[in-house]
Amino acid sequence: MNSGLRGAMRRIRLAGEAGMSTAEYAVGTIAAVAFAGVLLKVVTSPTVQSALTAILAKALKG
Template sequence: MLQNIFRNIQARLNLLIVDEGGMSTVEYAIGTVAAAAFGAILYTVVTGDSIVSALTRIISRALNTNA
């Protein structure tokens, strides 16, 4: 009888360990929020004055080279 109880407990623990119901939805939500935050930070950095002026200088130098 005691052996049956242990088997029952082990079976239930295995179900708890293997059960991943709802995990994918949470992972997608966290990934979406992280991607949006990264996009917002990237947009802020790229549209900043220092980046725009640096890109303008690089493009100007590339176009004004003496060949």
């Protein structure tokens, strides 16, 4: 294969990988936002809030 054709094929391959990186970042961002939403729901639940309040109160008395 001559160097011009080899370089062109390499550029095409790299261009295809650039799109995949963007898609992977998008999926990762969506997953992080979903996890943050679930974590927010858990932390703001009455059971967890009372447990956290008890832990903080005990630590401040300590």
